[in-house]
Amino acid sequence: MCLKHESQIQEAGTLRKVSMELKAVVIGGLSQRVSALVIGESACFTGFLAAQRNGRGTVFHITALD
Numbered sequence: 001m002c003l004k005h006e007s008q009i010q011e012a013g014t015l016r017k018v019s020m021e022l023k024a025v026v027i028g029g030l031s032q033r034v035s036a037l038v039i040g041e042s043a044c045f046t047g048f049l050a051a052q053r054n055g056r057g058t059v060f061h062i063t064a065l066d
Contacts, residue, residue, distance in 0.1 A: 001025070001034070003045070003060065023052070026062040033065050 006019045024045070026034045037043055046064035051057070 022060050023057065024060040024062055030062065030065060034062065 001024050003022045003024045044066040045062045047062040049058050052059050
């Protein structure tokens with residue numbers, strides 16, 4: 001799956017838009033809860049970052065959904 005984040009933050013006295021997409025995986029029983037989310041719905045995920053198997057890029061491994 002792919003997670004997307006968008007926000008605005010104050011940096012050096014100016015407002016800056018922040019946007020990013022991150023590849024993510026979820027394994028086990030938690031996958032049912034994650035798959036029930038609606039596209040565009042906000043959620044808070046807990047997990048860890050790891051290199052992709054081919055060593056190119058980063059993947060967020062989801063371990064909890066709050």
